[in-house]
Amino acid sequence: MLTLHTAPLLRRDQSGAPVPGHAVLVNGDRVGAVGPLAELTGAYPGVRVRRWPGTLGPGLVHDGPLPAAPTPRERVYGLLRDGVTAVLAEHLGDPALRAAVDRSDLLVLAAAAVPTLRPGGRADLAVHDVDGACLVTVVAGRIAHRRA
Incomplete structure (x- = not known):
């Protein structure tokens, strides 16, 4: 099932500047696309959209x-x-x-790597609030943690 994860801000990697109005399309355990929310919802009508508060980025x-x-x-x-x-x-x-x-x-x-959100990559995502607390963790395309 296709799912769009979006938040007010999105980072493709931990050191990159956050951009507003973007989303990550998840297809199974893979990232299908990363880009503007309006473009992705237009390209995938009927896709399930999960809207999170905070900043969406790659898992840590x-x-x-x-x-x-x-x-x-x-x-x-x-x-x-x-x-x-x-x-x-x-x-x-x-x-x-x-x-x-x-x-x-x-x-x-085997060694530390810099996580990045990119098409074809594994769908490992996290959403953090302004204080740095994790709100949602997505592992291989499935929600593994969600703060109540």
């Missing part, structure tokens, strides 16, 4: 040990609450933790 890469929590699942959820969609393999030595990461569909990277 966590480059340290996973947060402490009683269970591996809770450690992974701690990342999702922050907008993380990728972790480094070097921090996943515990098999139970690695299994929890795999079940969550977090991307496991």
Whole structure:
């Protein structure tokens, strides 16, 4: 199913300037397009549109040990609450933790990489409010965390 994710501001990468009125078209687990909301809704009539407050951008890469929590699942959820969609393999030595990461569909990277929203890329997105709190985390095209 095609879904447009949009917010008042969109960043293609974490260092780029945010632009207003843009959206990300998600097709399954991939980014189908990134561009002006009006163009994308015109090109895809009837598409489901999810409007989020804040700034939409690529999911974050966590480059340290996973947060402490009683269970591996809770450690992974701690990342999702922050907008993380990728972790480094070097921090996943515990098999139970690695299994929890795999079940969550977090991307496991051999080395840190700069996440970018681009057509054909994996649909890993996050929306943060003005204070930096994560409102929504989308992992491989599905909502994995949504703040109430």
